[in-house]
Amino acid sequence: MGINFNSGRPSNNLGGQGGIQQGGIQQGGIQQGGIQQGGIQQGGIQQGGIQQGGIQQGGIQQGGIQQGGGQQGGFPGGAPNNGFGAAPAPQASPGGGLVLTKGQKLDLTKGNAGLDFLKIGLGWDTNTLQGQSYDLDAEVFLLGQTNTVPSSSHIVFYNNMVSPDGSIRYKGDNRDGQGSGDDESVEIQLSRVSLDIQKIVFTVTIDEAIRKNQNFGQVSNAYIRIVNQANGSEICRFDLSEDYSTSISILAGEVYRHGNEWKFNAIGTGLTLDLAGICAHYGAM
Numbered sequence: 478m479g480i481n482f483n484s485g486r487p488s489n490n491l492g493g494q495g496g497i498q499q500g501g502i503q504q505g506g507i508q509q510g511g512i513q514q515g516g517i518q519q520g521g522i523q524q525g526g527i528q529q530g531g532i533q534q535g536g537i538q539q540g541g542i543q544q545g546g547g548q549q550g551g552f553p554g555g556a557p558n559n560g561f562g563a564a565p566a567p568q569a570s571p572g573g574g575l576v577l578t579k580g581q582k583l584d585l586t587k588g589n590a591g592l593d594f595l596k597i598g599l600g601w602d603t604n605t606l607q608g609q610s611y612d613l614d615a616e617v618f619l620l621g622q623t624n625t626v627p628s629s630s631h632i633v634f635y636n637n638m639v640s641p642d643g644s645i646r647y648k649g650d651n652r653d654g655q656g657s658g659d660d661e662s663v664e665i666q667l668s669r670v671s672l673d674i675q676k677i678v679f680t681v682t683i684d685e686a687i688r689k690n691q692n693f694g695q696v697s698n699a700y701i702r703i704v705n706q707a708n709g710s711e712i713c714r715f716d717l718s719e720d721y722s723t724s725i726s727i728l729a730g731e732v733y734r735h736g737n738e739w740k741f742n743a744i745g746t747g748l749t750l751d752l753a754g755i756c757a758h759y760g761a762m
Contacts, residue, residue, distance in 0.1 A: 480629045480632065480636075480756055480761055480762070573710060573711050574702065574703070574704075574710070574711030574712050574713045574714050575712070575713045575714070576713070576714055576715075576716070577713050577714070577715045577741075577743040578715075578743065579715075579719070579743055579744070579745045580742075580743065580744075581715075581742075581743050582740050582741065582742050582743070583712075583713050583740060583741045583743075584735075584738060584740050585667075585703070585712065585732070585738070585739045585740055585741055586667070586738045586739045587738045587740075591707075592667070592705060592707075593666055593667050593668050593707070594664070594665070594666055594667075594705070594706035594707055595664070595665045595666075595667065595703055595704065595705065595706060595712075595732070596662050596663070596664055596665075596703070596704040596706050597617075597662060597663045597664075597665065597679060597701065597702070597703055597704075597732075598658075598659030598661075598662045598701070598702045598703075598704060599615045599659060599660060599661050599662065599679070599681060599699075599700070599701050599702075599729065600658065600659050600660045600698070600699065600700050600702075601613055601660055601681070601696050601697070601698060601699040601700075602696070602697045602698045602699075603695065603696055603697075604695040604696070604697070609689065609691065611683065611691060611695070611696070612683070612684040612685070613660070613661075613681055613682070613683055613684070613696065614634060614635060614661070614681070614682050614683075614684055614752070615634070615647075615661040615663065615679065615680070615681050616632060616633070616634040616679070616680045616681075616682065616752065616755070617632070617633040617634065617640075617645055617647065617663055617677060617678070617679055617680075618631070618632055618677070618678040618680070618755075618759050619631040619632075619633070619640055619645065619670075619671075619674045619676075619677055620674065620675060620676040620677075620678060620759065621673050621674060621675060622673070622675055623760075624676070624759070625759050625760030625761075626759050626760055626761050627673065627674075628641070628761075629756075629761045631674075631761075632756060632759075632761055633645050633646075633647050633663065634647060634752075635647065641671075642669055642670065642671045642674075643666075643669055644665060644666050644667070644668075644669035644670040644671070645663060645664070645665050645666075645670075645677070646663065646664045647661075647663055648661070648662045648663060648664060649661065649662075659702075663679070664706065665677065665732065667732075667739055675733060675734050676731055676732075676733040676734070677731060677732045677733070678728065678730075678731045678759075679701060679728075679729045679730050679731065680726055680727065680728055680729060680755055681699070681726065681727045681729055682725065682726040682751060682752045682755070683696075683725055683726070686725035686726075686751060687725065687751065691725070692721065692722055692723065692724055692725055693721030693722070693724045693725070693726075693727060693747060694720065694721055694722025694723070694724075695722075696721070698716075699716070699717040699718075699727070700714055700715060700716045700717060701714075701715050701717065701729040701730050701743075702714040702715070703732075703741060713741060713743075715729070715730055715743040715745065717729060717745050719745060719747065721747040723747065723749065724747030724748055724749060725748070725749060725750070725751060726747075726748045726749075726750055726751065726752070726754075726755060727745065727746065727747055727748065728744050728745075728746045728748060729744065729745060730742055730743050730744050730745070731744060
């Protein structure tokens with residue numbers, strides 16, 4: 478299934494080096510800290526971990542938070558044990574939501590059955606001192622049981638702004654990352670997500686990063702946050718504050734099914750894959 482990355486956009490320079498540059502696909506795997514064979518487990522990180530008690534947010538219990546883990550340079554695998562026996566206590570963000578750390582999982586709908594409409598906001602600031610232009614893009618991958626997309630239409634981004642089931646809408650492309658607030662956002666209606674979709678993954682990539690010699694070490698103040706669209710309240714926020722100087726894309730987080738409920742996993746893994754490489758991992762190339 479082919480994907481048009483370039484309509485109305487500068488070339489992503491996907492030619493050469495076997496069609497995918499840096500982080501190209503090897504037989505049986507993917508190079509340079511890309512995706513580990515075996516794919517991503519349910520929730521991106523193992524469901525295990527240490528569950529902290531329920532947390533009250535604005536009088537509504539958001540559910541427990543679990544402590545997981547991740548790896549720099551590859552898609553996450555198992556979650557290491559926390560030797561101290563408890564997840565770190567969450568703090569409140571300036572927007573009023575819980576501040577998550579890498580590997581933490583948050584119940585979204587458990588104890589909050591009316592939660593349906595979400596906004597996923599992503600933001601960043603780019604380095605303007607080098608006189609270069611940066612174009613960062615957010616992408617959403619709707620994955621089935623096999624951690625692959627059912628079709629290329631299940632990748633929501635600047636050239637495909639609505640998912641096949643109508644549950645996810647991409648709200649526009651900020652080409653320079655300037656200004657305050659979210660640079661790009663996605664709206665989700667959980668009740669409309671097709672039953673065959675188990676996981677909704679959010680990534681951020683730099684357009685033409687290889688050609689321009691750009692990476693996420695030149696990007697600051699990056700974050701992903703979830704907002705309850707019904708009342709505008711921020712549910713949680715995850716600051717992407719690691720050293721991503723070797724990464725040209727970031728697996729920021731995911732919303733996934735857990736039984737009959739939905740949870741959020743704060744992943745924050747830096748990758749050496751461009752958009753084509755990520756699409757290939759998820760079965761779209």
